[in-house]
Amino acid sequence: xxxxxxxxxxxxxxxxxxxxxxxxxxxxxxxxxxxxxxxxxxxxxxxxxxxxxxxxxxxxxxxxxxxxxxxxxxxxxxxxxxxxxxxxxxxxxxxxxxxxxxxxxxxxxxxxxxxxxxxxxxxxxxxxxxxxxxxxxxxxxxxxxxxxxxxxxxxxxxxxxxxxxxxxxxxxxxxxxxxxxxxxxxxxxxxxxxxxxxxxxxxxxxxxxxxxxxxxxxxxxxxxxxxxxxxxxxxxxxxxxxxxxxxxxxxxxxxxxxxxxxxxxxxxxxxxxxxxxxxxxxxxxxxxxxxxxxxxxxxxxxxxxxxxxxxxxxxxxxxxxxxxxxxxxxxxxxxxxxxxxxxxxxxxxxxxxxxxxxxxxxxxxxxxxxxxxxxxxxxxxxxxxxxxxxxxxxxxxxxxxxxxxxxxxxxxxxxxxxxxxxxxxxxxxxxxxxxxxxxxxxxxxxxxxxxxxxxxxxxxxxxxxxxxxxxxxxxxxxxxxxxxxxxxxxxxxxxxxxxxxxxxxx
Numbered sequence: 210x211x212x213x214x215x216x217x218x219x220x221x222x223x224x225x226x227x228x229x230x231x232x233x234x235x236x237x238x239x240x241x242x243x244x245x246x247x248x249x250x251x252x253x254x255x256x257x258x259x260x261x262x263x264x265x266x267x268x269x270x271x272x273x274x275x276x277x278x279x280x281x282x283x284x285x286x287x288x289x290x291x292x293x294x295x296x297x298x299x300x301x302x303x304x305x306x307x308x309x310x311x312x313x314x315x316x317x318x319x320x321x322x323x324x325x326x327x328x329x330x331x332x333x334x335x336x337x338x339x340x341x342x343x344x345x346x347x348x349x350x351x352x353x354x355x356x357x358x359x360x361x362x363x364x365x366x367x368x369x370x371x372x373x374x375x376x377x378x379x380x381x382x383x384x385x386x387x388x389x390x391x392x393x394x395x396x397x398x399x400x401x402x403x404x405x406x407x408x409x410x411x412x413x414x415x416x417x418x419x420x421x422x423x424x425x426x427x428x429x430x431x432x433x434x435x436x437x438x439x440x441x442x443x444x445x446x447x448x449x450x451x452x453x454x455x456x457x458x459x460x461x462x463x464x465x466x467x468x469x470x471x472x473x474x475x476x477x478x479x480x481x482x483x484x485x486x487x488x489x490x491x492x493x494x495x496x497x498x499x500x501x502x503x504x505x506x507x508x509x510x511x512x513x514x515x516x517x518x519x520x521x522x523x524x525x526x527x528x529x530x531x532x533x534x535x536x537x538x539x540x541x542x543x544x545x546x547x548x549x550x551x552x553x554x555x556x557x558x559x560x561x562x563x564x565x566x567x568x569x570x571x572x573x574x575x576x577x578x579x580x581x582x583x584x585x586x587x588x589x590x591x592x593x594x595x596x597x598x599x600x601x602x603x604x605x606x607x608x609x610x611x612x613x614x615x616x617x618x619x620x621x622x623x624x625x626x627x628x629x630x631x632x633x634x635x636x637x638x639x640x641x642x643x644x645x646x647x648x649x650x651x652x653x654x655x656x657x658x659x660x661x662x663x664x665x666x667x668x669x670x671x672x673x674x675x676x677x678x679x680x681x682x683x684x685x686x687x688x689x690x691x692x693x694x695x696x697x698x699x700x701x702x703x704x705x706x707x708x709x710x711x712x713x714x715x
Contacts, residue, residue, distance in 0.1 A: 231639040231658065231673065234502045237602045238678035241492035245442050246685045247435060248360050248425055252352050254315040254684045256691045257409050259424075260417035261293055262286070262350050263362040263375040264383040276367040283346055287339040288390035290348045293409070294319045295333045299401040300408040310697040312410035313687040318342075318349045333396040360424050361431050373431050379420035383407065413693030413709065422692050426712045441485040443689055443713040448477055450686065450704035455697055457704075459682040464493045464558075471552040484594055491590065491598025492680060497557045498583035498609055500677040501576045506639070507675035508573060509632050510659075516666040523632035527625040530574055535627050536620040538574065539581035546585055553589065556582045573628065584613035607638075 242250075253259075265286050274282055294317035301308040301316065302324075317323070319342030326333050345351045350369075357363040361374040371377065386407055389396065405411070412418040423430060425439045449466040450459065467489040470476055474483050509526045531538065544559040560579050564571050571579075587609040590596035603610040619627040643658040661668045689695040689707075696707035 231642060232502055232506050232635065233642045234499050234606045235678040237606055238496050238499050238680060240601065241598060242679065242681045245438065245489060245492060246681045248356055248439055249681045249685045249688060250356060251679045251681055251684050253356050254687045255317065255409050256421055256688050257293065257412040258349060258353050259357055259360065259362055260380060260412065260421060261289060261383055261386065262353055262357055263371060264380040264387065265289055266363050266369045266371045267375060267377050267380055268387055269368050270371060274368050279367050282368045285390060286350055287348045288335050289386050291319065291323065291333065291335055291339045291342055292386045292389045292396065293407060295323050295396055296401050296404045296407045297409040298323050298327065299398065300405050300410065306701060308408065308410045310701055311413060311691065313690050315687055317409060331398055335390065335394050335396065362424065374424050376420045379416040382415040382417040409691065412691050418692055422709060422712045440713045441482060442685065443694055444482055445477065445486050445489060446682065446686055446689065447695060447706055447710060447713065450695065451706055453704050455702055455704055459686050460677065460680060463489060463682060468493055469553050469555045471550065487593060487595040488598050491595040494586055495599050496678060496680060498580055501579040502607060503678065504571050504675045505573065505576045506635060507673040509635060510669050510673055513660065513667050513669040516663050516668040518666055519633060519636045523629045526573055526632040527629040530625045530628055533624055534621055535616055535624050538624045539577060539616050543578060543581055543585065546582060547589055577628065580612050581616060583609040584616055587613060
């Protein structure tokens with residue numbers, strides 16, 4: 210095969226489909242999230258979809274469907290998802306304050322297609338909308354299925370079987386979803402209003418909600434270890450958010466509790482919860498460094514929206530830095546990180562405050578300082594769960610120990626020179642990662658990168674992501690809200706412990 214130009218420039222399918230995690234520093238965050246909130250991913254914010262898919266699996270078994278009936282299964286599944294979402298869209302529009310108090314701010318899946326149908330005709334044509342609301346054959350079961358299998362709600366297959374914890378009696382709360390999906394081809398506004406009990410926001414008080422709380426938290430379930438992790442993370446989240454503004458950043462609330470609270474035992478009331486919070490401490494502190502690398506890369510390549518060389522990009526990256534040594538900038542110039550009594554000080558928050566006060570975004574210098582704080586943390590955390598979590602994948606993912614070594618090696622080098630060298634190294638790393646991920650697709654050889662080679666120059670297609678890598682906390686808090694473990698105050702302004710908080714109380 211003849212490839213015109215460098216292999217690194219091979220064109221991906223779309224700019225939005227390429228270049229994800231170009232420095233491959235996010236693996237540690239994904240590992241922490243999988244261990245600390247294993248029954249949640251960022252795209253599964255609605256607890257009732259878990260019940261729904263288990264209920265459809267029960268229905269498929271009742272009808273005796275086998276793999277040959279997969280098209281009938283998919284038709285029923287998609288229509289049921291549309292029913293659930295349509296009821297929830299209508300209820301959210303009709304009684305927004307009550308709905309959001311119990312369901313949170315994430316809207317149902319397929320809301321744009323369903324909302325448009327309601328706006329245009331005042332009804333939902335199930336055949337039409339169930340074809341259009343998702344481009345994936347199995348609808349949102351494809352998104353939730355891994356979590357459902359992890360929790361034991363389904364057993365995967367061409368047609369999923371009910372899993373060992375799928376309680377057919379409790380799932381009867383969703384019988385009417387199946388009835389509506391099987392019945393009339395058109396759902397009117399009156400139909401949706403009459404079925405308000407099926408809304409996503411109502412799950413906390415129904416039998417399928419009680420079943421989900423058992424699945425997530427019951428020590429007597431099929432996986433006591435999984436339930437123990439869910440209970441511990443839920444209890445720590447509840448302690449962090451209780452009484453805090455509802456629009457707060459959940460990660461920052463947990464950061465404040467787990468990372469900088471000197472007396473975790475006093476706040477959490479138990480050694481086991483304290484140890485779990487320390488695991489969160491390591492994960493949260495490490496995620497600051499992961500975020501800094503993501504932002505540094507985005508800053509480095511942003512000027513290449515207009516084609517240029519990597520040397521020009523590296524020059525621009527380093528050009529605004531003060532002409533001082535690495536030691537002066539990234540050791541002597543850091544905010545304090547440890548209190549006189551030995552507790553951690555919120556240096557990461559101090560740096561964030563500096564950025565907010567400046568009214569601009571993060572500069573290269575501020576990002577390097579954030580990485581330098583992470584490098585210092587490696588020597589400040591005691592041996593134990595916090596340090597173990599913090600230093601995971603250290604050398605392979607440019608972790609805090611790697612950064613500390615880089616600072617040591619360049620301590621007496623002028624900061625602009627060291628930063629320029631670092632930038633060129635980042636280009637090399639990103640190119641190697643792209644080559645390692647190279648694969649054949651139906652359109653040819655695919656190289657996952659947003660950087661395209663044009664002669665001797667590079668062009669950035671699209672925009673590199675610079676948001677924090679997700680620890681799934683916002684999604685987890687939403688699930689806890691829907692299940693009644695957390696609640697939102699009457700006026701919607703504050704978080705609180707919900708009526709079913711006892712499900713996670715040690």
